[in-house]
Amino acid sequence: MTTPAPTGEESTTGDRQTVLVVDDDTRLRELLCIVLTPLDCDIAQAGSGEEALTMLLERQVAVIVLDINMPGMGGFETAQLIRDVEEMASTPIIFLTGQAEAGDLHRGYDLGAVDFLVKPVSRQVFYAKVKALLELDRSFARLRSEAARLHEQQLQTARAAEVRQRDELAITRRRERLTNIFAEASIDLASLERTIVTELSQMFDAECVLRLPTPDHGWHESLSHNESPGAAELLRALMAGSDAARIREATAYQAVMIEELTARSQRFGVVCVGRADGPAFTETESVLFRGASAAAALAISNATLYRVQAEYAAVMQATGDAILAVDVAGVIRSCNKAAVALFTAGGDSTAGADNDELLGMSICDLAVPAERQRMQEHLDDALTTRQAVTLEMTLAAHDGRHVEVMITMSPIGDSVDLLVAVVVHDLTEIKHAQTEIRHLASHDPLTDLANRRQLNDRLAALARQRSATADLVALLYLDVNHFKAVNDTYGHDTGDELLLEVAARLRSAVSEDTLVCRIGGDEFVVVFEEVRSAAAAAAAGDRILELVQSQPVHCGNAVLRPSISMGIACLGATAHTPEELLTQADMAMFEAKKSRSRVCVLYTDAIGSRQQGKVNLRAEVIDAIARSDLRMVYQPIVNAATGALFGVEALVRWRLAGDEIPATEIVSLAEDSGQAAPLGRWVLARSFADYAALGRDDLKLHVNVSPDQVLDSTFLDHLITVHRSHAIAPQRVCLELTERAFNRDPAPAHLALRGARDYGFSLAMDDFGVEHASMTNLMHVPVDWLKIDRSFIAEVHHDELAQRLVRSQIAVAQCMQVDVIAEGVEQQQQADWLRDAGCVLQQGFLYSPPIEVAELGDYLTRLG
Template identity: 30%
Template sequence: MTATANALAQSPSGKTLIVGSEEDYPPFVVGRSIETAGGFTVELWQAAAKESGLNYALRVAPFHQILEEFKAGKIDVLINLAQSQERRQFAEFTVPHVTVNGAIFVRKDDSGIQSEADFSGKSIVVIKADLAHEYAVTRGWQKQLVLVKTAADGFKLLASGKHDAVLIGKLAGMQTMQELQLANVTLLDAPAGFSQKFSFAVRAGESELLARINEGLASTKPSGIYDALYEKWFGLYEAKAVPFRNLLWYAIPLGLVLVGLAGFFFYKRRNERKAVAAALRLASKVFEATTDAIALSDADDRVVIINAAFEKLTGFTAGEMVDLPWVESPFRPVDPIESAKRGEQLLRDGYVTGEVTRFRKDGKELSLWITATRVYDKEGKLANYVRVFSDISALKESQRQLEQLATHDALTDLPNRNLFNDRLNQAISHAQRTDSGLGVFFLDLDHFKYVNDGFGHDVGDALLTTVARELQDHVRKGDTVARVGGDEFAILLTNLKNTAVDAATIARKVQERFSRPLVVGERELTITPSIGISLYPGDGENAARLLTRADAAMYLAKEKGRNGFAFYTSEMSNKAIERVGLEAALRRALQLGQFELHYQPQVLIASGELTGMEALLRWRHPDMGLIPPVQFIPMAEETGLIVAIGEWVLRTACLQIRAWQEAGLPLLTVAVNLSALQLRQAGFVAVVAQILEETGLEPRYLDLEITESMVMGKTEFAVPTLKDLKALGIALTIDDFGTGYSNLGYLKSFPLDQIKIDRSFVQDLPNSNDAASIARAIVSMGHSLGLRVIPEGVETFAQARFLARIGCEHAQGFLYCKPLPAEEFAAWVTARATAITGTCERRVEPEAVT
């Protein structure tokens, strides 16, 4: 919602200022329209504008919107903008009227967050474009952020359990929490790492307007308006917060000095009987409360006073600076010529601002933002020069890091896809001029997912860093190695004389290195690459085509058994197109309702009695028909679509079971498979709980199946998550048991109910001694832990009899029934219940298993 209304104040100039106020940021701003707009900042502005005789029209809109309009020149004044180095580049500020610490709000006893140190993997709500938003980005949390328009929107999301924390100014957060009466939300004792100095702001260069606003702001103190507004809006928090108003008002004379125009002399006019020296001594005391370095000079530009922040920042003491002409001071510029130009601008225009670099006393270069102003007395004579320096070294470093991130991979420090493409384009231009060849490798690590799932992402990241280093060591000097995806690398080979032969030689060299284990921390890991190769000019004459065709060749290398390389051929394009088409169709499948669940029963071996079922995902494509999971589940995991698909599966299965229960079918448990991405998803337990509540299914009828690789080696996150799921009352099963770690020590730490023997061990029973030994071991291990053991893929009576003899009571497989669509499964269950034998029914006679 946006709105505009004209104020009734009079202005000598007659100009109407457009004044921007954000929506609903209590107690500073309340309301989302002109009619309801109020709060400390709004009423303080009204008073200051009246004192200064300013006409204005108030505009109320979401914060990010008014900030963009301010930057675009559509708004003249923002009345509640927190100061920051970045914002000083496009805005000038009055003295802060309130300073507030940042705060973290969480749900009580829910999020596991005690401070910012616990933010990893959590979802954090911030107001879009707010200082908290800027701060979170500098901390590297941008992928975790949830952007909202107002504080109320953010707190409602937090209270609902959808997200983990709100990052916001303390007062606005407390007020919003109380207004919404959120009993399940609390303020952490640990503060956030930012503070907000709220000020009125004008666009850069509007110094006269800024001075008039400062005059009006200053007038609100002796009139009692400021104190009254402070008590009205902040009195509730006075005992809990730093009494900013007391510090604030002593800072106002300093702020008026800093803007250096009419506002300064407003203060001086109120103290005309005091000597200028006394005023400067007072200013010097006030200086000590600011973190910006300030130097005040006289009319001849000889230094009169510097503050403590100046000494701390530059290393120069007052004894080394005072009484010296500014241009002869030891605080030397790195670029004297540029500094002289700024001095000329100050003399000419009376004001200068911008980025400068000067030497500290120890010789270190300082990146600074300077605001320098000439100050005139009431007779219009030059009185002083004021220079304010803000340390922007951290900002410059952040900019350097952002530039690095724009061209380099953050983990490995290799060139990223953008820089690789740039270098490839340059190499193509060079090859055209010199009639030389070049090659492009697209390299993917085989089964890298197993490393992440088995050992965790820290080990996976360390492996990627090691691979990056080894690749650089095993290509030629001048070749480019880049990381272009999760476990994908690209290599640019230039100046190839015998193009295909040279490329194959380098590919073999890379393969030979990766045939030996890599040392990653305390582990030795073996991982192999599949490499696709495209050559210039035969396979393409531009960067995009060469990289795409190398990618297509890489898939051929994988199809041939992995751990190899393949050159691009024209036939590969068709397969690549098919893959891209399948991925696009998969992204639409959920939206178009193309997924369906089939259900396969779980039975007692001895009697054939139905005890439960497993929900199995199927994709029914309108053109391609029923697509088996093996063709699309890996792609769903690669693209991250598995999270949304998995949630649909869980909700659909719960709804179906509940519907069958209400229809009078037997009360059966349904097993649903989880993916590793779902289990690692922040707030997954809350998602499961919400689905159970929405569908009305009792937790005891839900069984979640996980694989060994999803949890082994990751007990630090897996155990708490599984325990939380178990606390809901659902059952937990290890699926495909025997194909991974099968570690008794690990299993003891997990709150499991049953394990399922993988079909690969069942299919060779009872004739294979190895398979029989493994099956016995798994059953023995499961029973020793008090777990039920269910074999999958049972297809023959001989298999069922053997499994029964070694202690398995339950089984699942085609011997009993294939997976059926919901309607057919319900009919099959009904037929069994009425003693009409279905075509799928199989049972092993009791005498056969004794």
């Protein structure tokens, strides 16, 4: 349901609803908004939890669509803050998530989520769920509107009853007697109905039927003699007819009187009396019946009114708002328990405390001295205009604390007994929540440092002030090295403790007015204003690095030494806009991380050129893959013991502006640009086609696959499709991959590779023993070859340490009962040593450089 407006007024069914879509992915957010466009509602967007909270302060929303995983404030943190605000506690939330894990589902439903949608989101499901929630919200709005209308009718009925009761004193004695009987019967409607039909039946010696409406728009009948056939006949005629003449015609009754029960301008039902065999009713009896009917109607009205007033009084006492009734002089005449609890020393809203302390006081005395005159003026305005007046002001609670409240003064009654209903709504929690939300909108929830929004605002202000000063503005961009490894190894709680300590050290390393921000998971920014030179900023950065990294951090059971990469850029030197400043500092930080620099790296044009060059290359490689501008070359794999050709390894090449781009850089560029899977598919298709064209199924084809390619969901299907299209036996193909494929969660890579191995393809672990080598991968991946990296081969013919390392790798292969291949063999001494050590399969420039596909056939022919 929508959040109530701050004035306490209920929304109507004519109000236009709003759906708030919160996701940091701009493209997905726009798509979701497009899906909701057919709905008759406003659609608001927010790119972060902080922005969403700010928007919720400014407008009401009917439904919130909230992404769980967002930079900075996540979906769960945002939902928790929304639920902490009473006015937004019941707003329905649909969570979006990339993977619905049980823990996330439990946490989301604990926060009051109405649903979870897993990305990619079905358009139909998403549209249907939001539409259903909007319809439910409109239903609640209609219910509230109807309740308000009924409440107003009840008040009008009560006022009309008070006016008309004085007119009832002139009724006849018999009417007075009936009125007394009806009054003494009961305020319970069921007892009163039985009394009415019994008394009227006895008074006129006739059957009596009383027909009253029910709350569900049906009818309820009371008969004077439930078992009497005559009463039932009279009832059937009453239900079919509309006046006494028609009822007489439809029954055996010769004497019938019928009267609508009306009191206080409201129709309550119909009463009918009839005599089957007795004399016709006299004029006196007719007058008496009309008077008795009026008395019955009034009694029913009073009983109904009493029930409504009792319900209204119960609601007034149960509400958390203080409600007081004051006269034209401002003197308090009555109040509810919430008012007693707020304004009296012994007040207890749950114990029914006595309200005598408030009765007789002036409502203005409840305000703080500075606000009393203002309250009196608004009370006078309400009495003069007979219109409700709403204002915010400060009242004094019984314990002396000042309470921010919203007061609504509504005149009720007539000029003879005019009162003002005063509703006092405590705004303390709302004000506190608004303060918290404003703080959260500009601060990081974990470290309480400034966030990216505050950083952008400050940089924009500094850019506008640049003309007034010649000093520089330096921005230090910091990144915690290996932070993902900390999370993966020790858990996110330890990672959070590390970030908190880094934040505290950064804060202590600079002056109080220096802006320190956390703008990402492990990224921080420090802004120095009025810096004399870039060298001075770099020196300050070095001091910060020394302080942050000087001491280890104790995080639970782990002791970690923070490692920071820092880049610096200066507004007014190399950067001229806030956007350039952030980009340049980020580039400098990346340069520091790549070079593993232990000091700050100051941005230079050379750094920018290198970074821009990589950006351009990433764009070029995307076009090259799309246009098939790449080519394949093949390096022979030789049996050093026999001299026979064993197979060829397919290697991708790319010539750009006359320069040859190596395979490792091509793969790296493709991975950075998200094109690893398309590149891998192209390599498989081209190398399989070239291999099939050779017609040499006695040779083994080795093809490199990248980690991102293996993790692509279509990898295995595409591999099988390509091999079938070229009629190549899977046993003739070996897939080579490095252990980088297992850096992340290794299970998906293990599953994909075992599928390829089960289908018949061979597997080789390339660059074995380099960087990420792990024996556990040999347990889970059924490899057929281990390839010894060229870095071990370069010195193997004369370096004892290199020889021991290579022998150990050969021994591992023998223990695993797999073959071994040495790559990078360039000298005969290396080849001889490897052959004698048990590694006969070799490749390298000693045998042949990589051969262009056009020359590969001639090369194989020469070898025979």
